[in-house]
Amino acid sequence: MNEYDSNRIYDLAKKSNYKKTEFVQDADCYILNTCHIREKATEKVYHDIGRLKKEFRHKKKPIVVITGCVAQAEGDILLKKEKYIDAVIGPQSYHQLNNILNEIEKNHNKVNFTEFDVIKKFDTLNYLKNSGNDVSSFLTIQEGCDKFCKFCVVPYTRGAEFSRSDKEILQECKDLVDNGSKEITLLGQNVSSYGYKGKKLSDLIIKISSIDELKRIRYTTSHPIDFDEDLIKIHGSLKKLMPLIHLPIQSGSDKILKSMNRKHTVEYYFDLIDKFKKINPSIKFSSDFIIGYPGETEKDFNDTLKLIKKVEFINTYSFIYSPRPGTPAAKMKNIDSLILKERLVKFQKLATEIKIKYKKSLLRKKCEILFENRIGSGDRFFGRDEYFNSVIVKSKENLKGMLKKVIITGGNQNTLFGEVLSKMKTTEFAA
Numbered sequence: 001m002n003e004y005d006s007n008r009i010y011d012l013a014k015k016s017n018y019k020k021t022e023f024v025q026d027a028d029c030y031i032l033n034t035c036h037i038r039e040k041a042t043e044k045v046y047h048d049i050g051r052l053k054k055e056f057r058h059k060k061k062p063i064v065v066i067t068g069c070v071a072q073a074e075g076d077i078l079l080k081k082e083k084y085i086d087a088v089i090g091p092q093s094y095h096q097l098n099n100i101l102n103e104i105e106k107n108h109n110k111v112n113f114t115e116f117d118v119i120k121k122f123d124t125l126n127y128l129k130n131s132g133n134d135v136s137s138f139l140t141i142q143e144g145c146d147k148f149c150k151f152c153v154v155p156y157t158r159g160a161e162f163s164r165s166d167k168e169i170l171q172e173c174k175d176l177v178d179n180g181s182k183e184i185t186l187l188g189q190n191v192s193s194y195g196y197k198g199k200k201l202s203d204l205i206i207k208i209s210s211i212d213e214l215k216r217i218r219y220t221t222s223h224p225i226d227f228d229e230d231l232i233k234i235h236g237s238l239k240k241l242m243p244l245i246h247l248p249i250q251s252g253s254d255k256i257l258k259s260m261n262r263k264h265t266v267e268y269y270f271d272l273i274d275k276f277k278k279i280n281p282s283i284k285f286s287s288d289f290i291i292g293y294p295g296e297t298e299k300d301f302n303d304t305l306k307l308i309k310k311v312e313f314i315n316t317y318s319f320i321y322s323p324r325p326g327t328p329a330a331k332m333k334n335i336d337s338l339i340l341k342e343r344l345v346k347f348q349k350l351a352t353e354i355k356i357k358y359k360k361s362l363l364r365k366k367c368e369i370l371f372e373n374r375i376g377s378g379d380r381f382f383g384r385d386e387y388f389n390s391v392i393v394k395s396k397e398n399l400k401g402m403l404k405k406v407i408i409t410g411g412n413q414n415t416l417f418g419e420v421l422s423k424m425k426t427t428e429f430a431a
């Protein structure tokens with residue numbers, strides 16, 4: 001979502017006659033769009049500012065603006081502690097950017113703008129054509145969260161759930177497709193809870209899929225309890241909807257899920273997976289995991305290992321639990337850090353084995369790749385298959401923006417290699 005926000009922030013800044021520069025030293029204005037989801041987010045801001053100060057030691061200081069969730073959560077402290085910062089702007093108020101830049105340029109005032117003004121934000125953005133032109137683009141359709149998982153800052157930094165109007169989203173999709181996008185990922189902190197005047201995520205996806213030149217649709221991130229029958233059903237009928245579902249579960253233990261306030265059990269999760277598989281057996285899953293949530297015993301952790309073995313996620317994102325200030329879980333007793341690290345290593349070892357087994361199973365298989373860009377100035381092109389796997393092929397023809405059938409000829413756990421032509425040639429798979 002920060003990538004989407006950064007692009008929109010740039011669309012706004014252009015209105016004040018700013019344009020992007022390749023080199024930091026050339027900047028008149030430096031905007032740092034931050035994420036607060038992991039530990040040490042604020043320290044990273046200070047670190048970045050430190051680097052910036054060095055760059056501008058002998059030059060006129062640029063305007064320095066901190067946007068995003070760190071600005072929302074710790075804006076006052078940032079402004080007080082680091083005089084180099086001119087403004088902090090929350091993720092729901094960045095539509096005010098031009099007014100704020102104007103205020104700083106003219107009056108040199110410090111600004112802290114962290115209102116939850118999400119309706120006004122999208123009202124402003126709707127009048128500003130999205131200039132993004134990536135082959136694969138992000139599009140925010142929903143923001144905020146009402147779930148209040150005990151470890152998470154999102155309900156406090158992004159605010160309550162808000163869904164954009166389907167008409168506005170459709171128009172922005174069309175704009176992106178006109179600019180050259182072939183794939184759109186619909187974004188929301190809780191995207192599966194999208195709802196606007198009776199329209200659900202499934203209705204929106206069906207509507208968007210009618211755009212001819214749009215070839216692929218994805219959505220992320222979902223909460224397992226928000227999937228309804230219609231959303232599951234379109235995974236069996238809509239070819240443009242990609243067969244990878246990111247379905248965060250965080251833990252394989254019912255006790256921990258309850259303590260996290262995740263609002264579902266492991267059994268419910270397995271049932272949901274079965275429903276998807278029934279409707280479309282080729283669907284695969286990825287997920288997020290928090291290792292060592294307060295109170296996690298060896299048994300709870302082993303239940304998580306059992307779960308990843310059973311589901312065979314083709315991708316997992318795992319992190320050691322880190323308390324986020326202001327969340328209920330931050331008051332709970334943490335597990336010994338050595339145990340946490342051991343568990344993470346164990347988890348990631350198993351997750352990697354599963355992933356490598358899956359990647360090896362793709363050798364000599366055909367897949368469809370949407371090519372996103374040329375690598376450097378050479379003859380290699382980067383793209384992704386239906387399951388979001390990274391694939392690199394060599395080609396004399398410029399493949400950017402094209403959908404091509406590719407045969408996988410080799411790879412490693414992160415990247416697959418292939419050939420566009422149907423001639424089969426197999427190389428080694430490096431584990």
Ligand code: SF4
Pocket residue numbers: 145146147148149152153154155189190223
């Ligand atoms: S559902 Fe996701 S965004 Fe919402 S509180 Fe839980 S982890 Fe955070």
